[in-house]
Structure formats: structure tokens, C-alpha cells
Amino acid sequence: MPTKELKEADLLIDRGDAHFKEQEYEKALECYSNAIDINPRSAFAYFKRGNSLAELKQWNKALSDYNNTIVLNPGFSFAHFKRGCVYIEMRQFQLAINDLDTALEINSEFHFAYYKRGYAKTYLKLFDEAIEDLNRALELNPSYTEALQQRANINFEQKKYEEALRDYEKVIKLDRANEKAYIAMGIAHGNMENYAEAIKDYSRALSVNKESTIALSYRGMVLSKMKRYKNATDDFSRLIDLKPNSPDPFTSRGMAYFAMKEFDKALKDYDRANELKPDDKNILYGRANAKYNLRKFYDAVSDYTRAIEIDKRFEAAYFGRANAYISLQNNLEAIKDYSRAITINNKFLQAYIGRGIAYTRMNYHQKALEDFTLAIEINPKSAQSFLNRGVVYRTLKKNVDAAMDFNEFLRLSPGVNKTTQQIRSWLGKMGFTEKS
Numbered sequence: 116m117p118t119k120e121l122k123e124a125d126l127l128i129d130r131g132d133a134h135f136k137e138q139e140y141e142k143a144l145e146c147y148s149n150a151i152d153i154n155p156r157s158a159f160a161y162f163k164r165g166n167s168l169a170e171l172k173q174w175n176k177a178l179s180d181y182n183n184t185i186v187l188n189p190g191f192s193f194a195h196f197k198r199g200c201v202y203i204e205m206r207q208f209q210l211a212i213n214d215l216d217t218a219l220e221i222n223s224e225f226h227f228a229y230y231k232r233g234y235a236k237t238y239l240k241l242f243d244e245a246i247e248d249l250n251r252a253l254e255l256n257p258s259y260t261e262a263l264q265q266r267a268n269i270n271f272e273q274k275k276y277e278e279a280l281r282d283y284e285k286v287i288k289l290d291r292a293n294e295k296a297y298i299a300m301g302i303a304h305g306n307m308e309n310y311a312e313a314i315k316d317y318s319r320a321l322s323v324n325k326e327s328t329i330a331l332s333y334r335g336m337v338l339s340k341m342k343r344y345k346n347a348t349d350d351f352s353r354l355i356d357l358k359p360n361s362p363d364p365f366t367s368r369g370m371a372y373f374a375m376k377e378f379d380k381a382l383k384d385y386d387r388a389n390e391l392k393p394d395d396k397n398i399l400y401g402r403a404n405a406k407y408n409l410r411k412f413y414d415a416v417s418d419y420t421r422a423i424e425i426d427k428r429f430e431a432a433y434f435g436r437a438n439a440y441i442s443l444q445n446n447l448e449a450i451k452d453y454s455r456a457i458t459i460n461n462k463f464l465q466a467y468i469g470r471g472i473a474y475t476r477m478n479y480h481q482k483a484l485e486d487f488t489l490a491i492e493i494n495p496k497s498a499q500s501f502l503n504r505g506v507v508y509r510t511l512k513k514n515v516d517a518a519m520d521f522n523e524f525l526r527l528s529p530g531v532n533k534t535t536q537q538i539r540s541w542l543g544k545m546g547f548t549e550k551s
Contacts, residue, residue: 124157192228211235232248233252237265263286297316301314335348366385412443475506498524502534
């Protein structure tokens with residue numbers, strides 16, 4: 116090829132490089148394409164056009180250009196590396212590993228390739244091999260934050276939270292504005308039930324980005340776990356300002372209001388969440404609970420029923436609807452729903468107690484005794500179960516059995532309140548004393 120044409124192709128490549136540097140990828144693409152038209156054997160032109168196509172997320176066209184690059188220059192380690200990166204984007208992880216293997220055979224000091232290969236191996240759950248690659252990348256470049264963060268992520272995935280936290284701390288020392296690292300630390304501390312540290316981590320993330328919806332959401336949830344519900348509602352309110360059309364912050368704030376027994380506010384939030392996501396069983400269930408506590412029992416039944424229609428095995432919704440039926444004096448329907456909940460979960464303590472109470476109300480005392488006994492077998496420290504069984508025994512004039520259950524109730528529920536005072540009174544009237 117004449118020297119003049121080769122120079123013209125090189126000038127076009129230089130011009131493309133200038134556009135690429137300015138992130139003008141379409142213009143860069145045009146320049147590289149013109150260079151290829153002049154010199155179709157230019158490996159660099161194909162390679163650089165492949166890079167532009169990759170930036171534009173045109174993965175298949177980028178692969179084609181990297182293929183041509185490798186055909187023209189098989190020893191070009193960076194071409195194998197870039198093709199491997201495209202395969203990662205396409206989630207073809209084994210093909211990516213094959214290319215990165217080749218890149219490292221050509222250049223064993225290629226720390227980017229070790230990182231990317233470790234990244235690909237992570238998705239194939241080859242965690243030990245991935246850690247080896249990331250360790251090698253960090254040996255070659257100890258300040259490689261992406262490798263540190265990926266190694267931390269792998270340890271996090273394997274629930275090795277202490278090791279993960281050490282790496283996240285190293286990431287932050289290198290990059291004080293790394294929002295993702297602060298959030299990851301918060302999640303790790305939260306999983307370790309170190310909620311105070313988790314709050315600090317999410318607050319640090321918010322100091323980097325005050326509009327971080329992820330940090331606000333997680334901090335709000337941790338505050339709720341700590342029963343700091345007022346602070347939680349503040350975070351969820353900020354989140355609602357940032358994401359007014361998302362049902363999740365309304366649901367989360369509704370849960371916090373519910374825990375604060377501010378049921379009107381909870382209902383308002385669940386109503387809005389339901390408008391945004393009408394067929395969500397958990398939103399319907401939460402709204403039903405709010406209505407139940409506002410004594411809107413028929414409305415609560417309606418929402419529990421809708422939740423059950425969405426998920427026929429939603430044991431908590433059956434239990435909630437049963438409680439609403441109890442409040443409506445519909446003991447038979449309550450028994451049916453408690454039974455459905457128990458069929459789904461035969462260790463559902465409160466369902467046995469609820470069904471036992473319904474049987475008691477209908478004077479099915481033997482069935483009530485069976486349910487309270489089953490509840491005690493599930494949890495021998497259930498004071499409520501001993502109390503209710505004792506009441507049935509007392510009704511049946513089985514005073515010895517009643518006294519035994521009442522004494523066990525008092526042992527499990529020490530202190531003075533209306534219930535314990537009533538039980539002590541009954542014991543005295545039956546001729547028994549409280550066991551110390």
C-alpha cells in the first residue's frame with residue numbers, strides 16, 4: 116500500500132483517538148471506519164473501532180472488530196483482554212475466561228486481566244480461584260480499588276463479613292468518596308447485627324451523596340430494627356421525596372408507623388403504596404393489619420382475602436383474616452382460616468392458640484385443649500398457652516389441672532397486672548396457692 120495512503124489512515128486513527136478521548140464515540144467510529152476502508156489490515160483501527168463500539172454497548176459488532184484485530188495480530192494481549200471484557204458484558208463468562216487466559220499467557224503482569232478473570236470466575240461461583248486472581252492483581256497493583264472491592268464482595272457473598280470489612284476499609288482509604296463501599300459495609304454490619312456501626316456506614320454514604328436512595332432505604336430499615344421508628348420515618352420520608360412514584364418507601368414508612376401504633380398514618384401510606392402497586396400481597400397484608408387495628412374488620416377481611424387470592428399459601432394472611440373473623444364473632448370462619456394456616460405451617464404457634472380460643476368460644480372444649488396442648492409442645496415456654504388451657508380446665512371443673520397450668524403461667528409471667536391478679540384470685544377460690 117502506498118505510504119501516502121498509510122499516512123492518511125494513521126491521521127484518521129489519530130483523529131478518531133481525539134474524538135474517543137472526548138467521549139464522542141460516534142465520531143470516533145466514523146474515523147476508524149474510514150481508516151479501515153483505506154487500510155483493511157490495520158489491527159489498531161479494528162481494535163479502536165471495537166473500543167468505540169463497546170462504549171456504545173454494541174457488543175456483537177465490537178466482538179467482530181476484536182476478532183479481526185486478533186486475526187491480524189494474535190499476540191496483542193489487550194485485544195484478547197477487551198474481547199474478554201465484552202464477553203463478560205454479554206454474560207458469557209467461560210468465553211471471557213478463555214480470552215483472559217490468553218491475555219495472561221502473553222503478558223503475565225497484566226493486572227487488569229487478573230481482575231477481570233477473577234470477576235468472571237465470581238459469576239461462575241469459582242470463589243477460591245477468583246480470590247487467587249484478585250490477590251495476584253493486588254500484588255501487581257496494591258492500590259487497585261476495583262480488585263479490593265471485588266475481593267470484599269466475594270467474602271461478603273460467602274458470609275465472611277470480617278474479611279470483607281477489612282477490604283472495604285482499604286477501599287475507603289484509597290477512595291473516601293466510594294459510596295458503594297460504605298453501603299456494602301453497612302449491609303455487612305447489619306448482617307452481623309452490629310446495627311450501630313451499620314447506621315454510621317449508611318450515614319457516611321449519605322455524606323458522600325445526600326440523595327443516595329439505597330443508603331436512605333437501608334438506614335431506615337436498620338433504624339426500624341433498632342426500634343428507632345421516628346428516625347426511620349424521617350429517612351423514608353426523604354426517600355419518598357426522591358422517589359415519589361415508588362411503592363417501597365411508602366410501604367416501609369407504613370410499617371414504621373404501624374410499629375408506633377399510628378395506624379391512621381400507616382393506612383394512608385399503605386393506600387398510596389397500593390395505588391402504585393395494586394397487586395402486591397405484602398402491601399395488601401400490611402394495609403389489612405392497619406385496618407384491623409383501626410377496628411375496620413370487614414375492610415381488613417377484604418384485604419386479607421385479596422392477598423390470599425394472590426398467594427394461596429400466604430399463612431400470615433390466613434392468620435390475620437382469622438383474627439378479624441374472631442373480632443366479628445364469626446368463630447367458624449376463624450377456625451377454617453386458622454386451620455389453613457396450620458396446614459401450611461404445622462409449627463404456627465399463634466394459629467393453634469387462636470384456633471383454641473375459637474373452639475373455646477364455641478364450647479368445643481376438648482378440641483380447644485388439644486390445640487393449647489399442641490401449642491405447648493411447640494413452645495413449652497408459651498405462657499399464653501398455659502393460661503388458655505388452664506381456663507378451659509377451670510371451665511370443665513378440672514381444678515387440679517387448671518391449678519398446674521395457672522402456676523406455670525405465673526412462673527412464666529412474673530409480675531403484677533390484671534391477668535396475674537385474676538389468676539391468683541382463681542387459685543385461691545379453687546383452694547390452691549401460688550407455687551414459689
